Amino acid sequence: MDLSNSKIGLLTRTGNRATLPGLVNAHSHAFQRVIRGRTEYRTTNDKDSFWTWREMMYSAAARLTAEDIYDASRMAFLEMALSGITAVGEFHYLNHAPDGSPYDDPNLLAKQVVRAANDVGLRIALLRVAYARAGFEAEPNPRQARFIESDAERFLENVTQLRKDLAAEKAMAWVGVAPHSVRAVPLAYLKQIIAFADNEGLPVHMHVAEQAAEVSACINEYGRSPVALLSTEGLLSERFTAVHAIHVTPKVVRMLADARANVCACPTTERNLGDGIVPIDGYFKEGVRVSLGTDSQVQIDLLEDARELEYHLRLQKMQRAVLAEGVDAKSALAARLFECATVNGGKSINGAAATDETDEPADFFTVDLNDPSLAGAGEDDLLAHIVFSLSKTAVKDVVVGGKRIVEDGHHAQQEEIVERFKALQKKLWG
Ligand SMILES: [Zn+2]
Numbered sequence: 001m002d003l004s005n006s007k008i009g010l011l012t013r014t015g016n017r018a019t020l021p022g023l024v025n026a027h028s029h030a031f032q033r034v035i036r037g038r039t040e041y042r043t044t045n046d047k048d049s050f051w052t053w054r055e056m057m058y059s060a061a062a063r064l065t066a067e068d069i070y071d072a073s074r075m076a077f078l079e080m081a082l083s084g085i086t087a088v089g090e091f092h093y094l095n096h097a098p099d100g101s102p103y104d105d106p107n108l109l110a111k112q113v114v115r116a117a118n119d120v121g122l123r124i125a126l127l128r129v130a131y132a133r134a135g136f137e138a139e140p141n142p143r144q145a146r147f148i149e150s151d152a153e154r155f156l157e158n159v160t161q162l163r164k165d166l167a168a169e170k171a172m173a174w175v176g177v178a179p180h181s182v183r184a185v186p187l188a189y190l191k192q193i194i195a196f197a198d199n200e201g202l203p204v205h206m207h208v209a210e211q212a213a214e215v216s217a218c219i220n221e222y223g224r225s226p227v228a229l230l231s232t233e234g235l236l237s238e239r240f241t242a243v244h245a246i247h248v249t250p251k252v253v254r255m256l257a258d259a260r261a262n263v264c265a266c267p268t269t270e271r272n273l274g275d276g277i278v279p280i281d282g283y284f285k286e287g288v289r290v291s292l293g294t295d296s297q298v299q300i301d302l303l304e305d306a307r308e309l310e311y312h313l314r315l316q317k318m319q320r321a322v323l324a325e326g327v328d329a330k331s332a333l334a335a336r337l338f339e340c341a342t343v344n345g346g347k348s349i350n351g352a353a354a355t356d357e358t359d360e361p362a363d364f365f366t367v368d369l370n371d372p373s374l375a376g377a378g379e380d381d382l383l384a385h386i387v388f389s390l391s392k393t394a395v396k397d398v399v400v401g402g403k404r405i406v407e408d409g410h411h412a413q414q415e416e417i418v419e420r421f422k423a424l425q426k427k428l429w430g
Contacts, residue, residue: 020338022084024341024344026292028294029296029297031076033297050275071116075418075421076300078418084303084392084395088349091129092128093129095110110162121400127176132148133185136217155189203239204239209246212247227255231258236255241349253279265280265292265309267312270295292344333384334387373389373393373394
């Protein structure tokens with residue numbers, strides 16, 4: 001099969017292969033790959049939660065050198081490539097040396113992550129994080145020293161320089177701004193950087209309402225919930241993506257819809273951290289575009305994230321096909337979920353998601369229809385087989401910008417990347 005001549009639609013089928021547009025992972029923290037499997041126990045006699053997990057994540061983040069970040073990121077991006085992901089939005093907040101002092105190049109670590117993605121062959125939106133404080137009336141947390149840029153001007157200078165440097169290198173990369181959360185970025189700072197992004201037409205990503213405690217702290221500080229604050233201050237737009245957006249009311253969902261803002265759900269991480277269930281039915285009803293992210297990298301399987309959107313609601317409501325639109329088309333539900341994993345992600349990170357409308361070189365992947373997870377799929381239910389049941393072993397070729405980065409389920413640098421990552425894990429954990 002000559003992949004360069006394939007027509008890229010939602011799905012084409014030739015012989016024992018189906019071709020699909022590349023998956024877009026809209027929310028990733030690549031370095032968190034190093035804590036996979038190492039936080040699955042209790043650390044306190046009280047309840048373990050997102051907040052106890054976060055302390056463990058911070059302790060790993062504090063120990064990574066620039067080269068370690070490259071190795072950890074390449075491992076995460078390799079796994080993404082092998083699963084059909086062709087572009088990633090990296091929510092990048094490791095900016096400084098472990099003691100909090102800036103590197104000579106304040107974008108050194110961001111560039112390590114970009115280099116890792118491009119070396120693997122992925123497109124990357126480097127969503128550079130602004131992080132000013134531990135929280136409203138909170139004491140500084142020394143474990144956040146690597147993230148902090150307390151000054152909006154300095155942050156914007158660094159963003160501007162990173163854009164110039166990546167353009168000069170002709171990297172397969174672009175820059176967005178990512179105010180970490182309403183907890184970490186006070187309102188004046190937030191307004192300044194979103195005004196900059198609006199002027200420059202950059203994507204804006206922000207963690208919003210992941211935890212109930214974040215919502216109550218915001219109400220304490222501003223008398224409004226995070227989304228109400230963003231909405232009333234005019235900070236939402238169609239370039240804005242609210243990551244998680246779990247603890248929301250129907251009124252808040254409408255605010256996001258009215259502003260044509262996006263939501264990025266990360267269900268495999270959200271279930272791992274006990275965050276809660278994203279009310280996707282409400283977002284779909286109001287026409288909010290929903291994309292997907294692998295976030296903490298506990299699993300890297302965007303189609304698993306896609307099916308969890310539906311499955312979490314089935315468990316909650318004790319119903320089936322909750323997100324299906326009508327009763328006619330058998331693949332309509334799968335198509336809606338697949339759209340979250342592709343086109344919507346591309347719109348959120350402002351990348352070149354492969355669609356029929358774009359002149360950009362195609363990004364796509366193929367799956368083996370003889371893989372045990374897909375065997376026997378019919379014409380009408382093939383997409384439902386792929387969205388609900390595909391094992392990653394079925395992914396065979398992955399092509400980004402016309403270049404084949406995965407061939408017959410294998411990446412050319414796979415062994416070297418894995419060996420270096422194993423050495424890093426040994427150094428970190430013994
Ligand atoms: Zn995140």
